[in-house]
Amino acid sequence: MENEVEKPQQGIEMAETLSIPSGEGSVWTDVSSLIAAACKDLPDGELIHGGNFSLFAAMSALEIMDPKMDSGIDNGRYHSIDEAIENGAAPVPLSFDRTVDALCIIDIMDHLLACEATWHKGHSLAQTVFSCLYLLRLDRTSSHALLHSYCRVVHATCNAIISVVSDARTHEEEDLFTMAYGLPLGGEKDDRCLSNLNAVEETLCRQLRASKALSAKKMAVEDVEPLQTNFDLEEGFCKALLCRLRFRKHFYHLLMCMRRPQGRGFDLARKHISSCLSELERIRISSEFLRLVASKICDDGTLVRTTASGRQPVGFDANVNIRSSAPAPPRAIRTLSWKMALEYFEKLLHDLDIICSFSLDPLLENVLRFTVQFQKLQPDLVARAHLQLLLIQDGKLYGRDPIFAVICRAAALPEAVKDHDMQKNEFVVQLGQFVINLLKILCTNVAWQRRKLGKILQDWRIIYVQLELAFRKELGEFSNMSNDENLSMKMAKYILIWVEEQAYWIASRFLLLGFELDLYSSGEYCMVYWYIYVVLIKLAEKTHFRILASFDTAKRKGKKKRDSLMDLARDYQIPPAVLLLQCYICLADGLTTMLAALRNERKAFLSPGPFNTEHERFIQHFEHLQKACMPDHMSYLSFKESTAQASLSSLATHNHFKDAQRIARELKSSFAHDPDRVAELRHIEQVAEHNSIALNVISRVGALDTTLKISFEFTYHPYFAVAVVKRS
Amino acid sequence: MLVGVNDGRFFLGNFHCLDKQGNIILQDAVEFRSIRRSSPSPMEQRGLGLILIPSSCRTSCHIESSMEEQFSLLSLRQ
Numbered sequence: 172m173e174n175e176v177e178k179p180q181q182g183i184e185m186a187e188t189l190s191i192p193s194g195e196g197s198v199w200t201d202v203s204s205l206i207a208a209a210c211k212d213l214p215d216g217e218l219i220h221g222g223n224f225s226l227f228a229a230m231s232a233l234e235i236m237d238p239k240m241d242s243g244i245d246n247g248r249y250h251s252i253d254e255a256i257e258n259g260a261a262p263v264p265l266s267f268d269r270t271v272d273a274l275c276i277i278d279i280m281d282h283l284l285a286c287e288a289t290w291h292k293g294h295s296l297a298q299t300v301f302s303c304l305y306l307l308r309l310d311r312t313s314s315h316a317l318l319h320s321y322c323r324v325v326h327a328t329c330n331a332i333i334s335v336v337s338d339a340r341t342h343e344e345e346d347l348f349t350m351a352y353g354l355p356l357g358g359e360k361d362d363r364c365l366s367n368l369n370a371v372e373e374t375l376c377r378q379l380r381a382s383k384a385l386s387a388k389k390m391a392v393e394d395v396e397p398l399q400t401n402f403d404l405e406e407g408f409c410k411a412l413l414c415r416l417r418f419r420k421h422f423y424h425l426l427m428c429m430r431r432p433q434g435r436g437f438d439l440a441r442k443h444i445s446s447c448l449s450e451l452e453r454i455r456i457s458s459e460f461l462r463l464v465a466s467k468i469c470d471d472g473t474l475v476r477t478t479a480s481g482r483q484p485v486g487f488d489a490n491v492n493i494r495s496s497a498p499a500p501p502r503a504i505r506t507l508s509w510k511m512a513l514e515y516f517e518k519l520l521h522d523l524d525i526i527c528s529f530s531l532d533p534l535l536e537n538v539l540r541f542t543v544q545f546q547k548l549q550p551d552l553v554a555r556a557h558l559q560l561l562l563i564q565d566g567k568l569y570g571r572d573p574i575f576a577v578i579c580r581a582a583a584l585p586e587a588v589k590d591h592d593m594q595k596n597e598f599v600v601q602l603g604q605f606v607i608n609l610l611k612i613l614c615t616n617v618a619w620q621r622r623k624l625g626k627i628l629q630d631w632r633i634i635y636v637q638l639e640l641a642f643r644k645e646l647g648e649f650s651n652m653s654n655d656e657n658l659s660m661k662m663a664k665y666i667l668i669w670v671e672e673q674a675y676w677i678a679s680r681f682l683l684l685g686f687e688l689d690l691y692s693s694g695e696y697c698m699v700y701w702y703i704y705v706v707l708i709k710l711a712e713k714t715h716f717r718i719l720a721s722f723d724t725a726k727r728k729g730k731k732k733r734d735s736l737m738d739l740a741r742d743y744q745i746p747p748a749v750l751l752l753q754c755y756i757c758l759a760d761g762l763t764t765m766l767a768a769l770r771n772e773r774k775a776f777l778s779p780g781p782f783n784t785e786h787e788r789f790i791q792h793f794e795h796l797q798k799a800c801m802p803d804h805m806s807y808l809s810f811k812e813s814t815a816q817a818s819l820s821s822l823a824t825h826n827h828f829k830d831a832q833r834i835a836r837e838l839k840s841s842f843a844h845d846p847d848r849v850a851e852l853r854h855i856e857q858v859a860e861h862n863s864i865a866l867n868v869i870s871r872v873g874a875l876d877t878t879l880k881i882s883f884e885f886t887y888h889p890y891f892a893v894a895v896v897k898r899s
Numbered sequence: 900m901l902v903g904v905n906d907g908r909f910f911l912g913n914f915h916c917l918d919k920q921g922n923i924i925l926q927d928a929v930e931f932r933s934i935r936r937s938s939p940s941p942m943e944q945r946g947l948g949l950i951l952i953p954s955s956c957r958t959s960c961h962i963e964s965s966m967e968e969q970f971s972l973l974s975l976r977q
Contacts, residue, residue, distance in 0.1 A: 190942060191901060191909060191931055199901060199961040200969040206921065206960055213919040220916035221926075229916060232924050232951040235904060243930055243945075245906035251934040251943070494932075494945060 233499065242493050242500035252307050252491045261304035261486035264315050269399040273408045274464060275485050276317050279305070280415045281509050282484035283325055285477040288512035291332075291519070291553055293348060294504045297492040300329055301354050304486045309355070316374070317412065320367040324419045327361035331426045332553060339556035339614070348552065354492075365423065372416050379409035407460040411479075414453035421446040422516075429523065429557055432570045437527040444524045451513055451520075454479070458509075476508035515551075522554035526561060531569050535581040535606070538562065539676070542613045544847055552616075559614035563607055574603035582669035583721030584662055593662055596645075598637045602670065605630060609677070621684040624677055625795035631674040632799040639667060665720050672713035678706045678801050686890045691792070693883055694778040696892065697766035698789055701810050702796070704759040709802050711752040718746045747841040751848075754831045754838070754855050758862075758891045761827035765866060765894060767817035769881060772874050776883075822870035828863040832856055857887040865894035900925060902952050903959035908932050910952060914962075921954030 193199050209219060233240045249255035265275035283303060290299040305312050305322050312319040333356070337349050377395045382405035397405055398412070425443040428436030458479035465480035474481040493500060507515065525545060532538055545558060564570030568577050576589035578599075593599055605627070612623045642663035682703050685691055691699050745753075769775045778785045789807045790797070797806070835855045842848035865881075873879060880899045883892035900914045902923060909932075912925030928950045933940040964972070 218918040
């Protein structure tokens with residue numbers, strides 16, 4: 172019998188197998204022929220499995236060598252950071268020619284800025300900022316002052332921003348943002364970054380002064396070695412570097428100032444914001460000089476978008492980090508261009524400036540209005556995180572006002588009650604939590620926000636019921652007892668009114684945000700405006716109650732108990748806040764009627780489709796509101812009943828748009844001090860006017876003229892459409 | 900079980916299943932990869948969990964066994 176000795180495998184593979192240790196006393200045994208034999212023996216459709224096997228679970232296995240699932244595939248590039256560095260991917264200094272070195276540093280600075288902006292926009296740190304080999308091995312750069320100080324300040328800035336966003340937890344679905352995956356982020360290195368930066372800035376200033384003195388043929392007062400060797404370019408380089416370093420310095424200071432609690436650092440922050448914006452402008456101007464230098468020094472041809480000079484930056488490799496993400500490879504991303512990065516930071520600075528200008532209004536309704544206005548700017552993640560941290564700190568508003576006091580003030584109760592024992596009631600405590608939660612939700616991105624607002628509607632409804640029951644149990648029915656119980660009764664009543672008002676406010680935001688997110692098709696506008704109409708009526712009612720209650724409180728404070736009821740009735744005007752809601756109610760009513768009439772008689776704006784009936788769509792859109800009984804006894808049937816009689820001919824008999832126009836015009840004087848509200852009133856007027864005209868046309872000829880084409884556009888207001896009538 | 904693939908990596912894990920085509924699924928797999936492209940070089944490892952190694956990229960397959968078992972396997976191939 173021939174003794175066939177198993178031939179050893181290729182030398183390299185065997186050696187590598189041996190470098191992976193097997194257990195004690197055991198060896199690696201080649202089983203490939205055994206496997207091959209087993210496969211040959213297996214009938215079709217069968218497999219061999221070990222213990223605890225489940226075919227369903229096996230489906231989730233990562234497939235090796237599939238580029239979408241396997242992040243470790245050898246792509247012919249560096250296997251590790253150390254290998255990349257050993258092969259000269261991140262030289263220090265970048266060039267022995269000091270002019271080229273300076274240009275390369277600027278390219279790195281620009282590319283890092285672009286990476287940072289890309290990261291802010293929602294990508295992972297590993298693929299963006301930490302694709303920089305210099306940042307991954309910070310200590311290597313210590314011999315090069317400029318590079319080292321810049322890297323340190325970027326490192327410190329990233330830490331500061333991660334800290335803000337993590338604390339606020341606004342990153343919601345952009346959860347890649349805070350993941351550091353074992354990147355060298357530790358904060359211990361950050362302490363001296365500013366002093367480093369100052370030293371480097373000081374040197375650059377002296378170099379700049381020296382170059383200016385030389386060019387003005389003055390005596391050189393500074394005994395300092397020039398930045399680089401080309402005398403003509405010295406001033407340009409110094410200026411380009413100075414503005415970049417100064418931007419970093421002011422940006423870091425800005426972040427530190429904004430972290431101070433209760434907005435104490437805001438005034439200083441605004442100064443830093445202003446400096447940042449000036450330096451950004453200087454950075455932008457420097458690009459011309461840099462492009463010129465780049466074309467003189469090297470004519471590679473290929474222009475890169477992420478640097479001012481257009482040159483490819485040295486020392487970046489997004490691949491070295493690819494394996495330190497989750498097992499599966501990250502999505503391919505595109506770094507923002509340098510221009511877009513500048514624009515991003517400018518917008519961020521403007522948004523932060525608005526936060527810093529906020530007066531820390533103690534009245535909750537003003538806080539809510541500020542947040543809603545701020546969100547209209549579409550602020551990004553970092554700005555929103557800062558807003559949330561300003562609003563909620565240590566469970567208090569601005570870290571200053573306890574939530575119970577905020578609620579009492581919002582419910583128009585006198586200041587004295589804020590220490591009342593009622594705050595210990597478990598449901599009052601829970602209500603406080605809901606308020607904090609609401610403020611946090613209002614700082615998230617619009618899509619997430621709307622989803623959460625829908626979900627909390629039931630919570631607010633339930634807490635109302637629970638509070639009512641609890642108050643009734645504690646205080647009994649509304650009978651007159653001692654002064655103390657009278658006060659508690661009043662607090663209970665006012666707080667309940669406020670809770671209802673707040674719940675309807677949330678409902679109205681939920682409905683209106685649907686327009687912002689483009690969630691409604693034109694066939695659904697009729698039911699949406701109808702629902703907005705019924706919700707706003709309730710909101711106006713509750714707001715009115717609350718304002719009347721506040722008059723009562725004010726009256727008692729002023730001790731004007733002798734005012735007669737007649738005087739009150741004569742002087743009474745509906746409060747402007749309620750009238751504003753009335754405008755929206757008229758608009759919604761008008762649009763509902765118009766859309767219903769068009770649907771009834773021209774069969775336009777129906778909800779077609781074989782999959783969903785109109786009833787099903789109604790439930791899909793308004794499920795949260797229906798579950799929370801907001802409002803009570805309103806259902807699809809109510810909608811059908813109220814719109815069944817709408818007809819084109821009867822449209823003109825009650826022109827709701829004219830009412831809206833009239834009220835809006837009258838309101839202008841009440842809001843004269845508030846430019847946002849004045850602008851809003853103007854938009855309301857425009858919507859009302861155009862719809863009024865369209866309504867007249869439609870009511871006169873709509874039923875007969877089939878060539879009329881009617882569409883609804885959001886030209887004057889993001890939530891209230893305008894009917895556009897054309898002849899086709 | 901230690902499976903080698905054609906780009907030089909090795910995967911160490913518990914055998915989970917094998918099909919007729921020769922595809923192997925490993926449980927609690929760890930990936931071994933060289934830090935430098937040139938050999939010899941130290942290896943780094945990371946955990947991947949449940950993985951499927953297609954037979955097309957598999958270059959080797961070893962299991963941990965005692966010396967006796969290895970010897971008896973060799974004689975099996977006569």
